[in-house]
Amino acid sequence: MSSAAPVITFLSDYGHGDEFVGVCHGVIARRCPQARIIDIAHGIPRHDIRVGALTLASALAFMPAGIHLAVVDPEVGASGHNARRAVALRTAQEGRMFVGPDNGLLALACEQLGGVVEAVDIGRSGERLEPVSSTFQGRDIFAPVAAALAAGEPLAAVGEPLAVEELRGLELPTARAQADGLLTHVLHVDHFGNLTLDATHAQLTAAGVRLGTALSVKGSTDTRMGRYVSTFADVPAGELLLYEDARRMAAVAVNRGSAAESLGAGLDDELLLAPA
């Protein structure tokens, strides 16, 4: 592989049990044999656009610039008021290109790169594989368009022009400083029960929660004491901790346990963090 091989990154909620990911790889290899595919993740919870968007945005800084294909698409094949556009986008910075459904999945990643400067609707792209399936447009629309872009087709050649203002955004909760602490929300619960919050280290510091200090975490059913530390090994097994996770977001965990269970907290729940 020469260092000039075009890169397509690929994120989806297809999972690894079925052939969906493999079939998209085949489609790309037929249209653009020289493309290198990097699978970011295919274990996004089914239809969870928000987790997909957060994962794509946080992974992007570690990916070579290229074509970024992402498919989490609960409205696939729908028509009428449920319909969503299929789009290909180019961002202001680095000239990266994104291909996927226009449902907010691509929004955070594009914002990070200075926003979208060019957009096309690929729902009727000449690159589509006919007949287009109602349930598997990763194969029939998104993968072929991504491959065409990797092969050097300009954006304008793979779809119809679309005003950037028409693209859908993604609404996320926002951590809020209150008199009694920082009110955060659970953005993601992983399969260990670790809770990713909508707060950064800077916000925690501003709220008086400092690295190394004790804090109270008030969840939906419980108040627990913990410490704001660097890593799990900094507290004994079974104890609650606050840490900055690999995505540089605040997260709550129980060392060798489940914070979700311990706090009775789940997706979108509020957690109040305060210096103890």
Added chain:
Amino acid sequence: MSSAAPVITFLSDYGHGDEFVGVCHGVIARRCPQARIIDIAHGIPRHDIRVGALTLASALAFMPAGIHLAVVDPEVGASGHNARRAVALRTAQEGRMFVGPDNGLLALACEQLGGVVEAVDIGRSGERLEPVSSTFQGRDIFAPVAAALAAGEPLAAVGEPLAVEELRGLELPTARAQADGLLTHVLHVDHFGNLTLDATHAQLTAAGVRLGTALSVKGSTDTRMGRYVSTFADVPAGELLLYEDARRMAAVAVNRGSAAESLGAGLDDELLLAPA
């Protein structure tokens, strides 16, 4: 990677928990470093030759022509009356080559390509890795032979000639038009409880079941009403639907539910479809 890199596609029931898939990749990379490997799927249910054969056949149209390695091999290592051959095959159309156990796994894919025109028995291939394991012949026989073919060895050089007539086929149930509707069989139940049937859109139309119309589905324990639609979003949550799945086979599902549970139906069960 130049566009002329040989392609090996790979399908198995090895799963992703263990190192079996990775070890086969290593074996291929040692014998034919320039080969590109496309993993179609490794989540075929353990030992389920039929699901493997259906998956391979439906994925093939989306794969570059090349060497198609497939391993679902319940009789691996057996001798005597349980023994199965290990084979490499060339098809009439596109000159694609297949490598795997001779147990029906490759049969549907080869039929699609005009049938097999050349076959060799690779059980004693000079390409084997010695000593050949009794439990992991993907590593010791199938992967090395696929890699040798990708490296340009002719079929005749990797095994002993075998009469095409001796290859095992695959028996599948067949949907049957009856006075009261189309009698179908469940070929596959996925992990959402969606049921893939042995019927095509043309057979449904012939039986009077038309896109958009109501139908009754008589399963093993229940009769349910549904509609024949394009996609899940076309019916409310909890309702039964009939649709053409991504493999272009008729399938029964419950939007955001499980058709298998709702109908009490499983693998090989009969479902009678009739206009309501």
Added chain:
Amino acid sequence: MSSAAPVITFLSDYGHGDEFVGVCHGVIARRCPQARIIDIAHGIPRHDIRVGALTLASALAFMPAGIHLAVVDPEVGASGHNARRAVALRTAQEGRMFVGPDNGLLALACEQLGGVVEAVDIGRSGERLEPVSSTFQGRDIFAPVAAALAAGEPLAAVGEPLAVEELRGLELPTARAQADGLLTHVLHVDHFGNLTLDATHAQLTAAGVRLGTALSVKGSTDTRMGRYVSTFADVPAGELLLYEDARRMAAVAVNRGSAAESLGAGLDDELLLAPA
């Protein structure tokens, strides 16, 4: 891909549900676009250094020589008495290089290759991605260093010299010949309930357990009769068997059943094998 593309093999306990593996692929592709990555396995049980070490050692013979990246790292980010080094190593034979935590994970693989002849501590490597995360050093330390080595950097350039004697080894139980048979230990239980033991074919033969003969297996709660055979299909469903597994270690299984359940045996338990 030219046959001279450098190879990085990658083993971890990251699983396939999250983006950890994909992000490491991206990091490698940015630093060394020409590297080819072979994923050995990412389903190592979380934090299980021993299973990781055994898997890496047994897979290595089937991998092209190259850079071998492995991350099973329960002490990641810890400081003080919990701290472990991050290291890059070169072995006596084949000049293979290994990158990972210094916790025993790399020990068996390096022993197989004549031991380590050069070692560096990469904890403060100039190749690190800053800021280094406390929880995801696969991304921030191990993957970038592996990529730098693949790009041709000498070992001495990616870390500080480290005396080979300071590297941690891995303690494994040892099968022991007794008057009443061979006392073995369970090294690994796979998800089918098959038990890998710390015994080889040679040790079994020396203890009088010969291929084809009946034997008794005395587990923690039960004594069972079985046969020492080549493959599962050699005994009826539900019966116990002893066989040499794909890693060339003795293993106990129940055909279409679970030996772990049948014998009430788990990790590290003793099993006594004796001719019946």
